Amino acid sequence: MVQQTLILIKPDGLKKSLTGNILSRLSETKLEIAAAKVVKVSRKLAEEHYSELKDKPFFEDLLKYIQGEFHGRRKVIAMVYHGEDAIKKVRQLAGATNPEEADPTSIRGSYGRITTSGVYENAIHASSSEKDAEREIKLWFKPEEIIFHIYPVKEVTRHNVKELDWE
Numbered sequence: 001m002v003q004q005t006l007i008l009i010k011p012d013g014l015k016k017s018l019t020g021n022i023l024s025r026l027s028e029t030k031l032e033i034a035a036a037k038v039v040k041v042s043r044k045l046a047e048e049h050y051s052e053l054k055d056k057p058f059f060e061d062l063l064k065y066i067q068g069e070f071h072g073r074r075k076v077i078a079m080v081y082h083g084e085d086a087i088k089k090v091r092q093l094a095g096a097t098n099p100e101e102a103d104p105t106s107i108r109g110s111y112g113r114i115t116t117s118g119v120y121e122n123a124i125h126a127s128s129s130e131k132d133a134e135r136e137i138k139l140w141f142k143p144e145e146i147i148f149h150i151y152p153v154k155e156v157t158r159h160n161v162k163e164l165d166w167e
């Protein structure tokens with residue numbers, strides 16, 4: 001099944017200069033890149049992205065982590081990958097959430113760590129289901145930033161300019 005998945009190179013991945021390595025690993029999947037940008041993550045975006053984890057004890061640290069507060073750089077790289085079984089392929093390559101339990105050849109197994117304060121710094125985010133992927137892609141990207149449209153869009157007029165929005 002053709003799917004899309006949201007991938008983030010998290011602030012630790014950027015600080016460790018892993019962008020090239022991660023993109024090379026992702027190219028092993030033969031998926032197609034459908035969107036990419038550098039994003040300064042606001043607290044609101046961080047909260048919405050991780051809304052399902054809001055009751056976890058590590059939630060506040062997670063918001064700081066994804067906003068770059070632990071790495072002195074307020075940015076992530078956000079990308080959409082597109083193709084057959086994209087979600088499973090990228091999750092497999094990413095490895096388990098806990099970098100110490102992740103397959104050592106996976107991205108998280110190779111580059112992740114648990115900090116002394118208990119944050120899982122695992123270099124990348126990858127959507128974990130079709131439902132999450134759709135929610136996350138619509139949260140991070142506008143339709144016109146994505147090359148292929150697998151989710152319905154509608155035309156809206158803002159300030160007399162026609163543009164696309166998610167339906």
Ligand code: IDP
Pocket residue numbers: 053058062096097118119120121122125126128
């Ligand atoms: P996922 O990123 O593999 O989908 P989620 O459970 O959705 O895992 O958690 C989102 C992120 O929150 C993880 O990637 C990791 O950075 C962090 N995280 C998850 N569980 C823990 C934990 O038990 N302690 C500390 N950080 C965690």
Ligand code: MG
Pocket residue numbers: 128
């Ligand atoms: Mg998740």
